[in-house]
Amino acid sequence: MPASAPIVDIFVPCFVDQLYPATALSMVKILEAVGCRVHYNPAQTCCGQPAYNAGHLGPARAVAAKFIEDFTPAPAAPGPRYVVSPSASCIGMVRNSFTELFAGQPEAAACRPVQARAYELTEFLVDVLGVMAIPGAQLAGVYTYHDSCSGLRECGIGPGPRLLLDGVAGLTRREMAETSTCCGFGGTFAVKFQAISVAMAQQKVEHALDTGADYIISTDVSCLMHLEAYIKKEKLPLRCLHIADVLASGW
Structure with missing residues (x-):
């Protein structure tokens, strides 16, 4: 190197x-x-x-x-x-x-x-770095992207993650409704306001299911961990994946 x-x-x-x-x-x-x-x-x-x-x-x-x-x-x-x-x-x-x-x-x-x-x-x-796609990245299926509050509002992350994901062979994007709405995790918020937090996760997951997606993908494991807990509890046909794991798949 x-x-x-x-x-x-x-x-x-x-x-x-x-x-x-x-x-x-x-x-x-x-x-x-x-x-x-x-x-x-x-x-x-x-x-x-x-x-x-x-x-x-x-x-x-x-x-x-x-x-x-x-x-x-x-x-x-x-x-x-x-x-x-x-x-x-x-x-x-x-x-x-x-x-x-x-x-x-x-x-x-x-x-x-x-x-x-x-x-x-x-x-x-x-x-x-100006990288627009990761050569060799592959994952079959449909995904919907979750804009985390921190990514969108604190870091100002815009189309970059979607650009990278759209370069993954076999992966198709379908946007969900209210993609920029919070998933309900919020760190200690999920502990202090459990009922509200779960209701927000339910809404986010329902929007994702409405797209017919196989995966919810995001930049934040914290959001995905929260959503995955609801998905597993309800036994829903949806997987949560961190964008790094997607970009590293298939090669």
């Missing part, structure tokens, strides 16, 4: 690490295939989002400060260098909430460069 190849420091979110490790491996497979040098720091932990969403700003700041330390390269480290994650939710936390967490704090100066280099996987592929 040429020395000029971009270096990607991957961030594997807590729930991906613990529940969906194959998705992290899919991300590595894709990044290497498009010419990136992938680096994993085993000291990494969490971005601090669970504590932040629960209102525990002190603990969230401590965890976020470790994130900044873990993803700040040494002064002599080669570049260009990026932080890439298979989670728009975590990247949204880094880009937006870190600004509030470290306002007026000593870590603010170190925080900004990390924020500027942080990308969700699909936006890194499309917007930074």
